[in-house]
Structure formats: structure tokens, C-alpha cells
Amino acid sequence: MTENKISRKDIINLGWGAAGLLAITELSLAGLSFLSPRKSEGEFGGLFNLGDANQYPAGSVTPVEAGRFYLVRLSEGGFLAMYRRCTHLGCAVPYDPSSGKFVCPCHGSEFTMDGDVQNEPAPRPLDLFPLSINEAGEIEVDTSSPIERHQANSDQVVNI
């Protein structure tokens, strides 16, 4: 012990310890990735083609049930694909055509047509899904990952 020398036994013990730690790490990572969410095509989480953009009149809200989002065409003509999940606690937010607003039944949050918060407790505007218009003039919405935003603005709107 007085000598500052690492014995062979110490090295072997260190090796066993490192191997054990490695085994635990590998197994945990394998387990975690085993448990991670799966993605299935054609369902919510996949790509949706909604056809010709011109069939949707300005100032309209079209629910896409399978994709759990609303296709919103603002009165100026731009498009938004808005996730129907309330940003407060996850309720499904229905569109109220008479007031032109989204009103959450659970805790009273209200959103304007472009998803901005008009009435709390929702902490941020409704999330968006990436929307594009392809060469054939058809609308495509990718529901794999919603985009969080802190404010609704015109940059988020997709125009033809």
C-alpha cells in the first residue's frame, strides 16, 4: 500500500467493473429503444394528401379525422394544418363555426382561426403540422411531428 503501484488484481477488478457497467448501459439502452414509440404508415403520424388546394374555399375549416388535424384556409387564402390537441392539457379542440373560433370544452381555452390563444389557460397557440403544396397543386400534410410555436404569425401560413 505504501508503493504507489497498481497491482494486477486492481486492474482485473477495474476491468470487471467496467465490463459490468458496460453491460448495464447496453441493456438499458436496448430496453429503452425497445420501448420507444413505433411509427406506422398510413395512420396518424404519417403523410396525408388532401387533394387539390382550390377545392377548399377561403375562410374554411376542414377537419381531417384520421390525421387529427384541421385544414384551415384563412380568409386571405393561405393554408395551415393545425393539430387538434389543446396545448393546455391535451383535449380535442372542436371548431365552432358560429363564432369562427376553436373552443376547448375541457378548460375553456379559446383559439382564433389561425390558432392564436384568445383565452387562457392554454400557454401557446395550437401546434402546426408541416404543410406543402406539390407541383400538381395538391396539399400534403406530414403529421409525424407537430411544430410548437409561441405566437401565430403570417410566416407560418402556406400560400399557393
Next chain:
Amino acid sequence: MTDQPNLSPDNLPILTRIQRSIQRESVAPIDDRSRMKLVMNSLVLHIHPAKVSKPALKLTYTFGLGGLLILLTAVLAVTGVLLLFVYTPSPDAAYKSMIALQTEVNFGNLIRNLHYWSGNLMVVVGVLHLLRVFYTAGFTRPREFNWVMGISLLLLTIAANFTGYLLPWDQLAYWAVTVGTSLLDYIPLIGEPLTRLLLGGPEVGAATLTNFYGLHIAVIPLAIFAIVSFHIWRVRKDTITQPRKISQEADKEKVTTIPHLVSLELVFALVWLALLITWSSFINAPLEEAANPAHSPNPAKAAWYFMGFQELLLHFHPVFGAIIIPGLGLLAMILLPYLDQDMATTGIWFRSLRGRVLTGLSFFLGIVGVFGFVWLDEFYLDFPGWLPFLPSSISNGWVPLAAILLLLIGYYELLKVLGSRTCEARQALFTLLLASFATLTFVGIFLRGEGMALILPWG
């Protein structure tokens, strides 16, 4: 044995030998020595010491709450295994299993009711058990870590309840779990991936049902079994605290576990079993229509034991309501036994006469204070409106939190100035917070209507 020298194992009849090979001791010993030996040598009974404190057997000390929790666990295990044979964990089949339980399966409703009510009762009894230990200072040295294990058991009980809540796959289940897991979303950084992992996707769906099923029938029960074993073993090693009156020494008298404790336990278990079965025969567990992910009910409420948190969320910025305030509360609970070194009062209800008065007063203050706060906040308080130049995490988070912390610290310091001992002041503070949380839960469950608007009982 000595007066029957001929009874060596070879001379015994075969049936007696078989019986002795299974149960070595006599099952009905008549003298104290063999009774103690039976406890020591029995796999089940040796969770008890051979002798127990006589005053601690009094029902008005422990109220048998720990024992009741074990009984409930047993009832849940048995009824849970039975339910496994009927239930299919998929969105298409889960609700049909519920209907089958109500219409086709013999005693299906009774078994489901027993499971449902025992599970819910377990949360209540778990909290009462914690309060009993707290108010008799049963968590002081050397029992600090057992208190921590008790808290983790309570959390696991709530997790078991919550995962079980989803399994019927009705509207109640679907939206309570949606709202409940969305609370996790607010944890900074890890909240979103954690919720995704738990749900198996962005929303409650088929993957969530499989996940919750696995957690509910395997992971959580095994974890509870492991920790409960450790918990009870520690109680056995440290012994239970002994009750005593103010300024009296504890009565040191001990009695043998058989029959004094064991017979009491058996009678207690039978009475509770009868109560549970009677209750479950008449009162059905709720079942609403099948889950519909497109249609949220109004209002959508979390499971009742989370309503205190959901109510907090109505008053504070989400990070504060869902994470910071509950987190601080939990941390304080875990640290309690390590901060409190006043062991001289162990076994005395509420520690002292002053402790009793302060506990009552703080409980009252907590209830009145929170009702007042909820009412004011509903109609008058509007921090974000008054401080429009600040982000809502400050105006609706740090500002009210700081105000409340200042009030609490002021209350604590006032009690100290008025001559309370540290442990009495701390107990008063705990009581104040307990009463506040209980009141928030009450308001959330009973006084929130459509759109979570406050319903005043007088109109």
C-alpha cells in the same frame, strides 16, 4: 416431548409424519414459549417479532392502517388476477371486456367493483397511514428511511391507480389519462420525450393501453412487493413506536404476538373484507361510453387524486402548477425526517398540547385560506392583467409563488416568536399545506363545472 419418549419420528403414523414435514411446530401452541417459537420459525408470521408492545396494539394508535393496506394489496392481487382472465388490452376489445364483465361473467361486476374500490381506498388509506406516522412522530431516527420508502410506496400506489384507470377504455378513462399525462408535458426538457415514451406516441392510443397494461399488471406490483417487503422488514427491525400520553413515559409492557396481535389482525381483516364485499355488492365502479378520441367531455377532469394538481394549474403558470410546487412539496416530505431530530416526543399525538392546538388551528387556516384564495383568484386576482409587461411565467408563476412562500415563512416565524418549538412549528406548517392541498382537491372534484368554472354552493 420429554414425557412421551416413544414418539421418535420412526414410530409416528405416516399421516402425522407428512403433516410434521410441512408444519413443524404445533399450529395451536398453548404456552408462551412455543407460541414465540412458532412466530420465529414461520415464514409468514416471522414478519412479526415474537413479542409486541402492549400499548401499541391499541386500535386508536395505529388504527390498523398498515395492516389494512396489506389486506387491500391482497384483495387487489386476487381480484386483479381474476380480471386478467377476462380482459383484453386493445382499444377494440378492452371496452367489450368491461361490458362482458357486466353482462356475461359470473360475479364479473362484483370482482371489478372490489378491485376498483380497493384500489381507490388504498390511496386514501395510504395517505391516512402517512398522517398517522407523521402526527405521532414515527418517522424520527432510526426510522427516517422507512418514511422515504413509505412515500415511494404511496407514489407507486397512485401510479397503479392511474395506469389501471385507463384500462376500461371508456370516455372517463381516456380523457382522465390524456389530461393526467399532459401534466407531465410541462416538465422542462424531459417532459415531452417522457410523455411520448409513456404514451407510446403523441396521443393516448393502442400503444398507451399496452404500456399501461404492462406497468399495471407487472412492473408496479413487483416494485410494490419489493419495497413493501423492505418496509415491513424495517418495521420489524426498528419495532413500532410506543404510544404515550403527554409527559408520561411509555408503557414498556410486552405481550406475545400469538394470540394478542395475530388474532386482532385476523378479526380486523375479516371485518374489513366484509365491509369491502358489502360495499362492492351495492355500489358499481363507474363506466361511461366507449372512448372517443375526437370528443372531449366538458369538463375533462383528471383522476380524483390528481384534482388538487389540476386545480393548482388553474391558478398558476403550468410549470409551477404541475412541476415546481408539487416537486417542492415532495422534496420537503422526503427531507422531513432528516431535518427533525426531536425524538423526545415520539409516540405522543401531535407532540404536545401546544402541538395539538396549532395543528387544529393550521388545519382551519389552510381550509379557509385556500377557499378564500380560490374565490379571490376566480373573480378579482389577475396578476397577468396587472403586470402585462411580464411573461406569464413570472406574473402567474414567480410572483404568486413568492407571495405564498413569504406568507408561509411569516407564519412559521410567527409561531417561533410566540414560543413554539421547531418541531411544533414545522408540524403546523405541514398541516397548513396538507389542509390547503385537501381543499384544492375538494374544490377541483366538487366545485368545478363546465369549462372548469367555479360553482358556488349558494348559487
